[in-house]
Amino acid sequence: MPRRGDASFPQPDSVLDPLTFEPLRELLTPEVLTQIYREFLEQTRMRIDALLAERASVPELAHTMRGTAGMLGAQAIAALAGELEQAPADQDPRRLLGELHRGCDLLEQILRGERLQL
16 A cells, blocks of 8 residues: 555555455445445545634544444555554644545545445
């Protein structure tokens, strides 16, 4: 997986883990799966916006984003959120937050390609 700051990060093939996504697809109806990912993307974007506006604690929200992303196989978002969670308090989070936004956009594109109606 490319490292943070690389112009190609995150790459589409690192965004969604098929080993996590496929079992979810088999267990859940398309409607339920769509709703889960839709809510995840909405909540993640709201958390990123709250962090950009400095209305929230970076470690707490990053931890929440990392855990939820990991459970849904959103591996690039989980990795970025993990970096954000571990970043020094005096580090400007805007670069990582921008990459998280890009990761959400890529995940949404991939899920639409999987025929989820987001």
